[in-house]
Amino acid sequence: MSDELPPRSTARRWLTSTNHKDVGILYIVTSLYVFVFGGLMALLFRTQLWTAGELFLTGIQYNEVVSGHGLLMIFWFITPLAAGFANYFVPLQIGADDLAFPRLNALSYWLYFVSLLVYLSSFLIGTTLATGWTMYAPLNLPMYTPAIGGTVTVAALAILMLSSTIASVNFITTIHYCRAEGLSLLNVPLFTWTWLLTVWMMLFAFATLLAALLLLGSDRVLGTLFFVGEGPGGSLLWGHLFWFFGHPEVYIVFFPPLGLMFEMFQTFSGRRVVGRKWVILAMILIALQSFLVWMHHMFLTTINLEMKTLFMATSIGISLPFDLIVFSLIYTLVRGKIRFHTPFLFALGGLILLIPGGITGVFLGAVVLDYEFRGTYWVVAHFHYIMLGGGGTALIGGLYYWFPKMTGRMYDEFLGKLHFAVYFLGFNLAFGAQFVGWETPRRVFDYAPGLTEWHQVMTIGAFLLGGSFLLMFYNFAKSIRSGDQVEGSPWQYVRTAEWATASPPPLENWPGRPTYTSGSLEFVSRAAPDGGAAQSADKPAIESAREHPSHSSPWPVVAAVGTGLLFLGIALAQRSMLDAAVVGIAGFLVTTYGALQFGLEEFHAPESPVAARWPFDGVGKTKLGMWVFLASDVMVFGAIVGSYVFARANLGWNAWETVPPSAIPGLVNTFVLLTSSFAVVLALEYARRERQAGVVASLGATLVLGFVFLGIKGWEWSEEFAHGVYWDSSIEASTYFVTTGLHGIHVILGMFVAGFLLWRSWNGAYLDDPRPIEYFGLYWHFVDIVWVFLFPLFYLL
Structure with a gap:
């Protein structure tokens, strides 16, 4: 790690930079490349459609190109382009020096880039996914799309969902925690408002799609039966999971451009947006309602008419707050003096094209x-x-x-x-x-x-x-x-803070510390703040102010490349276990090494000790980030457990055959995990009392109990295998093995972190700063709580 960035003309600068402006440019350039590639695909199949029937593309080739165009444009172009703008301008608009977690910001970009490479590789190793971008079941299963390229596409999308989750956690923490002093949440620029709502929607919607992709991946690689099901249930399950993501995705795509319309309408009309507070309220309502309308994409399925009528009402209802927004944009122009520069023409064109799109x-x-x-x-x-x-x-x-x-x-x-x-x-x-x-x-x-x-x-x-x-x-x-x-x-006429600094902005963004305490943007000395100001709960204010911020790290790109190889290896298991083992093990080793170095690196994130942090004053940005991440993980497990409930209801609740023959192993494991949570609490208390031996012993006990849990679970699985019960034996077995297996992966990840903390504490770490143990404890307690829910579902009911 180096605090000084290499010149922009060098590859090392772009591979290692964690500065939000560099990451923003990387997103913008990459997404525009995808736009060109996806656009060429569109021209290819539009040429095919010059006349009816087969011209130069066969049926499967046509489906590949159409599917590739949709996937690239929706997942790898339009939202990443908006993410590039957000990376570059959200910190500038709220008066921050960078995002809350700069290295995670770089990691989110490199995971996005690697996911793109993995997807493009699917065109080179056989037929890629050819189901349309919605990937409807049962067409998404190997019996209809058997080529390995389809499974690689699923892996690429899963990596992209990890990238999006990391980005969402980072932006939510940044906007809520790092605003300039005196800048209330209600007064942040409208582009930042739309991006904040976007990442909140991404946090929950993309977690649901990640769960769906995990189930689809297990169907394709392991032969589980989630989307085959008994009768039509599997296809309907995919529809529910996909469209619970898919309709919020419309607003995830549209909200950032909407924010840009607001910014450009204000600038080129010379008027403040009419009804600004009502516009913000309307957007919040839309964001909430977006998760309540997904079934209108499923009107042609076997859902009963009463449910269809209810979702018809919610679908029409969501258009009402949009009407308010459109009228606000129109009245802003009516009351202003318009300057027809190129940006305004595109903003006005966007509004003109939006109206028939919304009506239809x-x-x-x-x-x-x-x-x-x-x-x-x-x-x-x-x-x-x-x-x-x-x-x-x-x-x-x-x-x-x-x-x-x-x-x-x-x-x-x-x-x-x-x-x-x-x-x-x-x-x-x-x-x-x-x-x-x-x-x-x-x-x-x-x-x-x-x-x-x-x-x-x-x-x-x-x-x-x-x-x-x-x-x-x-x-x-x-x-x-x-x-x-x-x-x-x-x-x-510009109204937002990014225009208050040089063009292009300097590395540190500002000539001083931005503040809005007087009601308008001013800059004050970056010296230690006065005692009455809000301070960071992560570190003392004076210490934070004296640290020289870091802007470079090589480990995000290393960890991202390793993750790409790991997921690609898992996908290759559909074709060759040897290929899967070579690529997957290489990916695991690279990811582990990159993550270890990531944890050991001395990196000082730019942070103002004085900031507006309502409603999270005193929480600490890392703790807030962990809370937000766990909210996303709640959605992942919620979707997986919801799939179990759906499959059981579809099969017949009382006809469901519980896979584990005995509840005793599950009961023992419940006590094991609860005890391990108590051990983490002890480790934190010992760290606060600066008792190294107690910290080491408690973390060691947590690690041992984790091994005990996995050992019991492994024994339990082996007993099932010995009696001929595997994950592809029945839908009951599929839900049991995949759900408890996903929980087991969470336990293993937690044990890696516990082992790292144990090693560091053995060398005297955390006695003067026990917060890393506290943050790990939040994750470990969450994993234990999940098991408390899984135990009765799979062992008792």
């Missing part, structure tokens, strides 16, 4: 109309008008809006406006025509001959849309080299 979505929320439109190009058109039209268009505007801030150079305004004109025309030709040709079935290359002309219009529009970005990339490349220099802000 209300059609799909009605049960009767959904029966007609589902599975047609009506859904494709609506989806693109929301995701790319409303969301992607505003994000492109964000590229132009913040380009001078990130580069210190001004783009070419004429080329920017030309880009918008061609883009807007191409978009409406490509997707507006889909509303007219809506009777085309989705995900197939055959359609009625009478729709040929409309498909040719779509293809022409798609090429115009794609070609417009050649103008953007040329504009940016030329402007970085020779554009007019920008000192501060090129815009006349």
